[in-house]
Amino acid sequence: MHPGNEVVVMAETIAPPGRAQVARCPDCRGVGCSDCGQTGKVLWRACPQCGDIGFDFINGRTEQDGMICRLGCGHRWSADDPAWRAQRLL
Numbered sequence: 744m745h746p747g748n749e750v751v752v753m754a755e756t757i758a759p760p761g762r763a764q765v766a767r768c769p770d771c772r773g774v775g776c777s778d779c780g781q782t783g784k785v786l787w788r789a790c791p792q793c794g795d796i797g798f799d800f801i802n803g804r805t806e807q808d809g810m811i812c813r814l815g816c817g818h819r820w821s822a823d824d825p826a827w828r829a830q831r832l833l
Contacts, residue, residue, distance in 0.1 A: 761788075761789075761791065761826050761827070761829040761830040762789040762790065762791060762793075762794035762826070762830065763786050763787060763788050763789055763830040764786075764787045764789060764794075764796060765784050765785070765786055765787075766784065766785055766787060767783060767784060767785075768782075768783050768784060768785050769785070771783060786830070788827070788830040788831070789830070790810075790812035790815050790816065790818055790820075791818070791820055791824055791826030791827050791830075792812065792815075792816055792818040792820075793812060793815035793816040793818065794815070795812055795813075795814050795815030795816070797812070797813045797814035797815065798810045798811060798812050798813055799811055799813045801819070806822040806827075807822060809821045809822065810822075810827070
């Protein structure tokens with residue numbers, strides 16, 4: 744909310760930051776649920792180098808030890824990589 748209680752709605756054409764991809768929520772199919780924060784959309788973060796959403800956490804659980812691009816280019820990156828962190832801004 745902004746001053747004056749105005750609601751700001753993002754246009755459908757605005758691209759997510761970095762190489763992240765916005766998709767319709769698979770659980771509610773775009774209607775809105777608790778998993779997607781009632782938006783009907785989810786943000787899939789992706790490899791900062793090739794944009795593939797198929798990545799793995801190196802330790803298998805969290806981004807603490809970094810990530811590796813599983814299907815695309817094999818790129819490895821850390822949790823503090825600026826191109827990775829930018830994908831969380833949306």
